[in-house]
Amino acid sequence: MNKIKIGVITASDRASKGIYEDISGVAIQDTMKEYLKSDFEIVYRCIADEQSLLEETMKELCDDESCCLVVTTGGTGPAFRDVTPEATENVCDKMMPGFGELMRQVSLQYVPTAILSRQSAGIRGKSLIINLPGKPKSIRECLDAVFPAVPYCIDLIEGPYIETNEDVIKAFRPKVK
């Protein structure tokens, strides 16, 4: 069977050195467990905010691990070490501007600094890569907003059929193609 694999990449200089616990990466994994009715496997990496390392890791999870979905957390701000969107753009075949737009719009309801988040999304081969913010609370707000479109997106790039727990999150698939 076509096993569903989901990649989770935490970009954090401090978490990757063990200075603090990667609560953001854990938050994403917990959210996926709540969302998905289909069986799936998490492929997890916690790495430093190095653009080349981020690119290599995204490629590995997309190409070698065949993750249909790769979500990143961290590195989307304006600071010098924040390079996750640049890494994402470099490895993707096509960008999906609607994800970043919607996530910023949702976060703006909570904080005016949401516009500082440069998060994006894109397609690499048969994988969808989505950048999420760094804070667990914002991660969940953003995922709740964009995830209804994720299973259909993965259908369109010929990935596995993903079913969600409809009482938690409702995937939307148009009736006719």
Add this chain to the structure above:
Amino acid sequence: MNKIKIGVITASDRASKGIYEDISGVAIQDTMKEYLKSDFEIVYRCIADEQSLLEETMKELCDDESCCLVVTTGGTGPAFRDVTPEATENVCDKMMPGFGELMRQVSLQYVPTAILSRQSAGIRGKSLIINLPGKPKSIRECLDAVFPAVPYCIDLIEGPYIETNEDVIKAFRPKVK
């Protein structure tokens, strides 16, 4: 006189082979007839989802046919054969991100998968190119949202003066330049 020419490009592997009728291209032409009070001529092309062919066709309609407006339908999703936004970006001198943002925002009121639409717009010489989605219903929703800004945009790029049927769609032109 400066005749108004509007290009319509349908990007669809199946419609271009005659497997099904191009109802999207027809929907755009019908909408233009409803919108415009000024006389105009449609230059219509229905082609396969090939990026180089899309680019050539956009160039032909802008440069040789002197269309002040070129609207495309199809090829804006995340699938492998969806390359209309990339073709548009390649032929344009400047991109107009506000069009895609507004169209996605409007479509989001109907379906959460609106964020999968990568449609954009841009300027090539004295032509405005706008990507529309593939479905007739979404085409009309998107055109209703962005068209009020189109005649003034065409003024600014030195195109012909376009008048609309104000009971159908109201063009907006700022009082003072």
Add this chain to the structure above:
Amino acid sequence: MNKIKIGVITASDRASKGIYEDISGVAIQDTMKEYLKSDFEIVYRCIADEQSLLEETMKELCDDESCCLVVTTGGTGPAFRDVTPEATENVCDKMMPGFGELMRQVSLQYVPTAILSRQSAGIRGKSLIINLPGKPKSIRECLDAVFPAVPYCIDLIEGPYIETNEDVIKAFRPKVK
């Protein structure tokens, strides 16, 4: 002490030739005086809509003058001579799409032609560059929308600590980093 310097660049063929007064540049300076409680100095340039000149001037204000914030006005439309966003993208290390998105969204409440504004923002070294529209009324609307996020953004790129007059505009800084 780390003096706060704010760059103001007016891109206008006509204002730079003295054909008319640069009321937009003045409007930005007046707004900054209202907004900021911290002492600051304005570095002002009024130049023609030439992309290379715009890029040189942005570099000068960021690198030589050490402005933590550079705001531009003009040159963000679709016309041939409108090249401020392209100049901004060329000199920036990273782009901040959230600024343009929010400014267009705010302006859309007033005029449907807001989607024609291609304004953006980005980071060059330790400077934040923000493009504003050309009209004084729109300048204030846009600044009111994005400025609450500006002081924290400048914190993150290691610039000076900016305090605002809270009765005019409230800067937002998240409690914990």
